[in-house]
Amino acid sequence: MKKLLPFLAFWLLSSVALAEPFIIQDIRVEGLQRISAGTVFNYLPVRVGDELTENDARGIIRSLFKSKYFSDVQLERQDGILVIKVAERPAISSIEFVGNKDIDSNELLRSLRQIGFAEGQVFEQAMLERVELELQRQYFSRGKYGVQIDSQVTPLTRNRVGVRITMTEGAVATIGSINIVGNSAFTQKELLDQIESTTGGWFSRITRDNQYSRQRLSADLETLRSFYLDRGFVDFSIESTQVTISDDKKQIFITINITEGERYRINEVRLAGHLIVPEEELFGLMTIRQDAVFSLREITRSTENLTNRLGNDGYAFANVNAVPEVDQENREVNLTFFVDPGRRAYVRRINITGNSKTRDEVVRQEMRQQESAWISTQQVERSRARVARLGYFEDVNVETVPVAGTSDQVDLDVSVSEMASGSLSAGIGYSQAEGIIFNANVSQRNFLGSGKHIRFGFNNSRVNTQYSFGYTNPYATVDGISQGFNAFYRKTDAFEANLARFTTDTFGGDVNFGLPISETNRIFVGFGYENTDVSLPSQASGNRIQRYQDFIDKEGSRFHSWLVTLGWSSDTRDSAIMPTRGLEQTFTAELATPIGSLEYYKLRYNTSWFYPLSDTYTFSLRGELGYGDAYGSTDEFPFFQNFYAGGIRSVRGFRANTLGRRVFDDRGNDLPIGGNMLVTGSAEVIFPVPFVGSNLRSVRLSAFTDVGNVYDVKESFEADLLRYSAGLSAIWISPFGAMAFSVAKPLRKQSGDETEVFQFTLGTAF
Template sequence: MALAAIVAPAWAVEPFQIEDIRIEGLQRGDPGSVFNALPFRVGDSYNDDKGSAALRALFATGLFKDVRLDVDGKVVVVVVDERSLIATVSFSGLKEFDKDTLAKALKDNGIGEGQPFDKAVIDRAEQEIKRQYLSKSFYGAEVTTTVTPIERNRVNIAFTVTEGDIAKIREIRILGSQAVSESTLLDLLDLTTGGWLTWYTKSDRYARTKLNADLEKIRSYYLNRGYLEFDIKSTQVTISPDKQDISITITVDEGQPYVVTGIKLDGEFLGRDGDFRDQIQVRPGQNYRGEEVTATVKAFSELYATYGYAFARIEPRTEIDRKTGQVVVVFQGQPGQRVYVRRVNVAGNTVTRDEVIRREFRQFESAWYDGAKIKLSRDRVERLGFFDEVTIDTNEVPGAPDQVDLVVNVTEKQTGTLQLAAGFSQYDKLSLSASVRKENILGSGNYLGVDVNTSKSQRNLLISTVDPYFTDDGVSRAVDLYYRTSKPLNSLGDAYQLATPGMAVRFGVPFTEYDTVFFGLGVEQTIIGTSSGVPNSYYTYRSTFGAYSTSFPLTIGWAREERDNPMVPTKGRFQRVNVDISLLGDVTYARLNGQYQQYFALTNKLTLGLNGELGLGYGLRGKPYPLFKNFYGGGLGSVRVFDQGSFGSVDITGAYDGGPKRLNLNSELYLPVPGSGNDKSLRVFAFADAGNVWRLGQPLSLRDLRASAGIGVSWVSPVGPFKLSWGTPIRSFSGDKIQRFQFQIGTAF
């Protein structure tokens, strides 16, 4: 009705040819924005329909509170009343949010500098600010808005926020559970009531997304135990009048458990029913498990994709007999049409060259679509470490139902780092390190780094470069230039210094997607210093062979990485074998290092880690094994509770010389810190270690093993992995040095 009243004066005019268009009331805006909205120009014919269209177009711009058209002879007069524009937006009282974060959230909702202003803008802004605070459990947040008019029909908007206190979860109840205890279900949830560590985990802050995820965990728990008809009847979230306490009540209906009595395949399985049956993870005679059904559907989809069927549909059905509590699982499969990949496109890369991404691809153009190769290709591109996100879209080709295009979408991240760090351990005391590293130089995928670190026992300078595709077949080449000094522990109170300048060239040959074989050649010189406190063994070696010993080590190695997360592993294994052989120079020797790690996810929260390491060294061509290539044992990374590096032979001066043979056996049982929910960055563990180092001529015997056990805390801190342990020796010998409490930042297993 309002628009009709405004439009009415423009109606009932005789059509005429426009001689001029005049704009009145414009204070701040550009006249061009008005003229561009008008559906007529000077010289055009004017009539009632064009007048109505002009009013609608001008109101649609959102720039005007009121618009009127007058006719003065053959002149059209456009009279406008401009809306105010927002000049500035400011905030006060913010503690939880950065002002830029809120400003961006408002701008995304059309509220920001240069935007039209009206009362609805204020209402939307206040609601958006409160929504941002609600997402962080500030249910008592209040917003006061002050609007200050300024010149040229503009306004300044100031938001004053009173944040209040965080609302925390006081109680979580799960009602209706009979077969499973309420405490068991509560342990599944990421949301928790307040505890002594919730200040760190923030798990006592309510969020709807977190609650939905927890509800799915409860649902999955029951579905994996045969409760096919499990249902969450209701979820109630209540907040106290003072908006400080939240109570959550979840009501469930368990239903009855079902046992799988049969499995059927229905549909088209390409005449390979046997291959598909091999992928079935559901087992008759056991309770129905939802995760096994989901895993089977995924396996079927991947198997279809392996044969070129990119859009196969697999639907699981259940045939339930409620009287007997039995179920038959039916997998309905429809492969659709087989397709091949017409083209692979790369998108999102502005620095990285296309070839760096394409050379990781195992799915080729003009070849049959292979889902396994596409997934492998995505994983390989992601493992480059150059991108925050890697996704692959499969697009149908219009007019060609048997063809698809793949689009590799990447989101690049910064690959250059300048890092300064400090660490502290009981043995090395303060250590400092600095590094300048650049991966993906000029988008080539190559690496260049300079590292410097210093501590009480070691000082290193390393310059290294890596070309991951030295050859087109994916053979990598690494070149290292280094200068290392070390000061092994000496009981005389001083440390003797060993200096090792050298260089090495290594090549890595990928044999499978998980296995890499390394080989290389280096040259290095070891200098035995003449400072006070040089042990007798080193003094004798120096007198016999000289202070300078040159070697040309040939390196051969193999590594296989299958852990789910190298930083915080919960399952999978890691294996490596490395052999150094020096047949030329002043010292000739062979040195072998082997390691095997295995992780088992015993439950959702318990992880068992096992680690074994073996080191062997031998002198070659009639020369003794060089002392400075000895292994050391004891302490973190070896057998905890014993002093760092205290295993092996002891010189008559009291210095620890280590030995050419080493064995480490470690086990750790991890669980989250009580009160931290399912957070895996902070965990407690129980450990049991065994191992020793044997001197030259001493047989490697299990009777000589030292052993210890204890407890500890592991934390993935901002400066690196941190481990703290306390334990007691289980098997020790006279003269062993004990250190029950040990810690280190950046320690290995």
């Protein structure tokens, strides 16, 4: 009402002053300070030469007030001149926030600017009141119901005002109690365990799970509804929800009134409609069965399975609806799946967009869905996954677009968002096993957009000095046969790796080929050459291992090896970095042929299996087996080719490379020598960082149990010699490289074993 009084007064005044109509000969505006006269003229409904009537005068006043620039408008007539006298509203000179701890001031200023409340804008009291209500709403959403907001407007010179908003935030209101009324099939604790809202615990100050949120409560109600519907309670309903607040506005009390109803079972499952797939096969895809408890989750899963199966045969727009018939008297449900396959669709074109650097052929050679073929949802998803696994794109989306004017053709629009596929890195890391590590790497995984991979690396540590260069063409042929080569130089000081004293200088290279035999399986073959020079300590030093000296005396110290490598790999994991499901297996056989100085072979098998226990927990099993032996004219397996165990990448809790047989040097030092047979394994439960959630994908923790050992050529496998450990580990894919940490306690060890409770590696692979 207060806002209408000035307008009514000026309207009455104008009616008196302009009682008689007249022709406007000129228009003059008085009282302007910041607003230009042109702005006023833009709002006027009349022009020079028009006849001004009483209604026109009212329209002028209404238009100028509507502009919100003016707090006062008066009209006068001076002969044939229309005089418009205005009083401008003040401008906002400054906005200051006091007492806001939960909400950043810059964030507030940005949000207010979007609604027109900012420095330089016209000040409106009504807008300030809106700002106060919005601030109050934001604090309420944060659980601070006792917030007090006070605004102070200070007049300044040149028709300006300063706005100061003081916020007394108060304490966060916590949930005092959650009471579910009407439950009988499940206990209060069972139901409360399903929802996120809680009255709190030891870590609630960090997790804030005891703070009330309307959005969280709504999600909790849906969770309860799904919980009951998945367990057969078809008639379940939430009757009401009461949320009350204490007088001091520091505690929230929640009461949820439910009606459970009775538990229903599935009496009969039927299929209806156009069954273009054999009925027996469709029934086999259903996870809901006759005589089972009614479950909405299993019905949804069955519907998805049927839809996907039809999509594999080209029916991309198939529609499957599950219609329940509820028999309340017998507490049974007859379930009918109505199948409408629609028209079978062909893929007319595959359109690729977003690949500004990568050539079309690089993407197309990963596509398993072909043009002019029936569309298959399985092949489309497989194509998307293969393109995403290239590592060239940040995001890959595939859309099925119907072709206009046809009912049986679609286009596949593959849109990619390219990411940097090259890297230049130089850095420093540290590993307990290798000490300080200097490294530099240049890698281009998508050289000139061709999909070819080139790499150069340098690594320097107490244990290894290594230079390497490699090239791989993953599609050397149209059939997906890969071809590549590598060249390297490596110098190794075994004593710095906790082993007996010897050093090796090795250079060489190889060429390799990979042949895909299925979507997830690949075999490969390689041919290589290695030149190895082995050095032992001088006899005068007293650090010599006699067994090593005997090998050198018989075989020499410089070796030329011509190697043939055969291998097989299979990978069904959902991610190569932080997998949560799938199986990876690799088997490699390396043979040093009789052409070279030594004749030996090495067999190696690695496997990692991941199984999701829930959305955030994953169970993992890892195993590695290795075996090597000499053949032909070589009597003993080369000691510098031995396997080693222990350390953060093997059996945690034991010092790196120290497991297995130990021998004495000339000075009586007891030193590990590794062995020609390796057995290690691990079981882990992987979980996210507590109080942070699963969104932090670069860090994950695990509780593990490790087992393993190495066996010398003069030993046979004995389970009693296996070492065990258990502990916790953390992996962080940081901007500085991969970091791994573990705290482990050996559960089975023997005299002479070297243990380490805490182990870590920074900036190196793991």
